[in-house]
Amino acid sequence: MASNEAVILARVSSKSQEDEGYSLESQVRLLEGYCQNKELHVKAVFKITETASKSAQRKVFKQAMGFIEEHDVKNLVVEKVDRHVRNLHDAVETHDWLTADELRNAHFVKDSLIMHKDARSQEWLNWGIRVVMAKNYIDNLREEAMKGWAEKLAQGWLPAVPPPGYMTVTEHGKRIHVPNPDTFKVIQKVFKLYLEPKGTVQTVSDEMHRQGIGTRSGRRHALSAVHDMLKNPFYIGINRFDGKDYPGAQKPIISKDLFEAVQAKMHGGRPVKFRKHNPILKGMVTCGYCHKLITWQIQKGNLYGSCQRRLAECKQQKMMRETAVNEVIEQMLVDLVSPSQTVIAWLTNLLKEDFKTGLDNQKDAITAIDQCIARVTRMDEMLYDDKLAGEVSVERYKEKHEAFLAEIKELNNKRGKVNPEYQAKYMSGIKIIELSQVAHDQFIDENIDNDSKRDILTKLFESLELKDGFVSVNYTKLTKAVARKSGETRRIYAKFQNA
Secondary structure, X not given: OOOOEXXXXXXXXXHHHHHOOOOHHHHHHHHHHHHHHOOOEEEEEEEEEOOOOHHHHHHHHHHHHHHHHHHOOOEXXXXXXXXXXXXXXXXXXXXXXXXXXXXXXXXXXXXXEXXXXXXXXXXXXXXXXXXXHHHHHHHHHHHHHHHHHHHHHHOOXXXXXXXXXXXXXXXXXXXXXXXXXXXXXXXXXHHHHHHOOOXXXXXXXXXXXXXXXXXXXXXXXXXXXXXXXXXXXXXXXXXXXXXXXXXXXXXXXXXXXXXXXHHHHHHHOXXXXXXXXXXXXXXXXXXXXXXXXXXXXXXXXXXXXEOXXXXXXXXXXXXXXXXXXXXXXXXXXXXXXXXXXXXXXXXXXXXXXXXXXHHHHHHHHHHHHHHHHHHHXXXXXXXXXXXXXXXXXXXXXXXXXHHHHHHHHHHHHHHHHOOOOOHHHHHHHHHHHXXXXXXXXXXXXXXXXXXXXXXXXXXXXXXXXXXXXXXXXXXXXXXXXXXXXXHHHHHHHHHHHHO
């Protein structure tokens, strides 16, 4: 084998180096230039980036050394010692490779160091010092990283990429994980899919692929990754990191009962029936005495709600059947429905047009204020020119300048007040009106899950309260108006029918 053949090993130490332009490609070009000057023929190039996992980095290093052994390459070319070795294992492996053949050379270009079997003791010392410094550098990096990880975990956030169903956002300067509105419902679905009699990791993988949920590079998730996903307690608010569990601040998207049922099936090797205890009114009804949440429990196949607090009044309250509460809610949802959907359509269209007109008026007001600000600013600039020309005294300039600044400040305050911040509330009101007309049908629809039904109640009702065996349900201000108008329309219709 020719002794002028070489293998290049390039490594970028950090993500910031890549961002600053010192990429793997530029490092390879430097090393290729060195080989050309030394009349070395480059047989292969291996690249390592620190953004890869530790195991992935080690794998590339092993591949490079294995290639050298297999093809009996005599020259290894690296930018510096710390680009080649990051631990004592790498150093020992390189030392053994060099001392096994006197023709082998390790070229560390920027260190001006060429190591071989017969290198002088001073060169071996130089090599050893640089190896120790490289290891110390990595140890320090890890210590600093661990401090950052510990702080983030203490705050309830996972210092890693979240699993499918979540996304990373920046909030108040911090990167946190929140449910991904485009995918979290699919993840909820596949957890339930796994519990079906024919549910397997493969069927979950197929469904995720069908729904377009893949890796960050767009590829299909491997079965092992799907298996790990189903075991990940992140979905119930627990951050598992480095083999330990920490309380998470992220919003769970999988119930604890569902998660535990999935774990039972995975570890038990046979399907488990997941009995979903997810009452429609969970977290919705409060006690009329202590104003704490009512607890729901199953007795003889039916759900009953009661207050579990220790107040004497709370203990005296009787349990109330869920169906009885639902009857009250259903009637109030019926009361929201107008007998004339033409009236509702007319009302929502009127509101939309009114909103558009108001928005146009706001834009006109902002334009007018901006023009006033520009005019006062120009006047202030002209005043400054007059001061420089000596046509206005310094005292007069200061007086008028402060007046102009005050006027600009006042105009900016007015501009802030007419900023169209009410848009979201306005459009939300229109959606609430539209929801009120279909809420009853959706609430009694068995194909709609209880989470969605609770969402309906949250939007339409201000409160639900249980006291002395009676339930009181209160509309929001907007839905109260809808109920009143719908009632008036029904009375008018009834009057015409009886006439």
